[in-house]
Amino acid sequence: MKTVLYIVFLLLFAQPTIAQEWNQWRGPSRNGAVAAASEPQVWPEKLNQTWRVEIGEGYSSPVVDKGRIYVSSRRDPDEVVTAINLVDGKVIWKQQYPASFQKNQYASEMAKGPHATPLVDGNRLFTLGVTGVLAAWDSATGRELWKRDFSKTIDTSKLFCGTAASPLMVAGRLIVQVGSDIHGGQVLSLDPATGKSNWEWSGPGPGYASPSVIEIAGSKQIIAVTQESIVGLDAKGGKELWSVPFPDEWHENIMTPIWTGSKFIISGPRQGTHAFTIKLASGKWEVTESWKNSDVAMYMSSPVYADGLIYAHNSKRKGQFVAVDAESGVLKWATEGREGEHASLLLTPQHVIYLTNSADLIVAKREQAKFTVERKYQVANSATFATPVLLGSNILIRDASSLALLTSGAN
Secondary structure, three states: OHHHHHHHHHHHHHHHHHHOOEOOOOOOOOOOEOOHHHOOOOOOOOOEEEEEEEOOEOOOOOEEEOOEEEEEEEEOOEEEEEEEEOOOOOEEEEEEEEOOOOOOHHHOOOOOOOOOOOEEEOOEEEEEOOOOEEEEEEOOOOOEEEEEEOHHHOOOOOOOOOOOOOOEEEOOEEEEEEEEOOOEEEEEEEOOOOOOEEEEEEEOOEOOOOOEEEEEOOEEEEEEEEOOEEEEEEOOOOOEEEEEEOOOOOOOOOOOOEEOOOOEEEEEOOOEEEEEEEEEEOOEEEEEEEEEEOOOOOOOOOOEEEOOEEEEEEOOOOOEEEEEEOOOOOEEEEOOOOOOOOEEEEEOOOEEEEEEOOOEEEEEEOOOOOOOEEEEEEOOOOOOOOOOEEEOOEEEEEOOOEEEEEEOOOO
16 A cells, blocks of 8 residues: 555656756757646746846756756856756856857857757766867766867857757767867767767768757657758767758858658758658668748747647748748748747747747747737846746746746746
8 A cells, every 4th residue: 555655646746847857958859849737827917036146148048957957158268067956046066167269250249158058867967068168067066077178170260159059868878069160060979978989970060050869760860950961860870871951151050950750840041941851762761852931031040840830930021930831831820020030939738939039938829820929028138049948837037147037926
């Protein structure tokens, strides 16, 4: 009887624990999807700030694991990694290391990063800085476990923003993408315990998108975006399975591709939005473009997928929220425009959440026919380029220099 009660206890309390996990770029599934338990049950008229802590500049999104927030930032000339208590905002530990970085002259209005979002896996935290410094930390204590410095391969004479690809964990291996226009790029599979390479792929310099993983025909493939192409790599051995051209004159391939289960979607500010199918035929992988929509061009924003639609932020018309049919590429609806130059998107079972760079948090209904706003909040006093994190009644917002916990007051 005691055993049965213990199991019931675990089942009752397991879901709230899961709801508090947001361990990597765009969440546990790496696609912006938020579990039902992690969305406020009711979106109130007002959000209240519980705490706010200065962390330094950067566009890296916070991650959350076991009641702790981990964030990567910069206090020039150092990069800083900080662990923060979710409940009260108190700093648990902080580490920093030198990371001198000279920005491209055309990126003068931008912060120096970091851009890549940390990854938590078990008792390890992995960070990748703007200069290509990859580090593993003990998530409980902040002790440095190992470090690999790829800064000699990072040249910003053409690369605007430095290293931006967020680390990924696939089948117990740490996947990172580094390099630059001048030196070319690498995708590496590393032992997370030691940082030693399992395999390395070399090719064109990286874009700013983060690698992702899909499973098709029993094969796990890593999709990596370079400055001129999209490539599919075998997750086990790193073999290049396929490659399709996707050039951009400014090397601004930023959007993380979305996999719908039958197509992967990629977009760029000058290329428009494309859908590709992948299939195995006679032992060879074939990638075919199924549609293109030149009127929808995603810049820094990565979309979400649900209801047969790609919900996205279009960089045209001074920023526009759109829904595109995933099978045909047909535009289903669009707002008038002037929504801002960027929006981070999240998907919940009932809503699409947009956080614009002007700190507007917009809660819109998931609808096939039109864009319908349920709530809209002003959540910061400075620019918000990082992805927000929903944690039930709590919402994490990173602005230009700080991190804040807002509460809906309902859960």
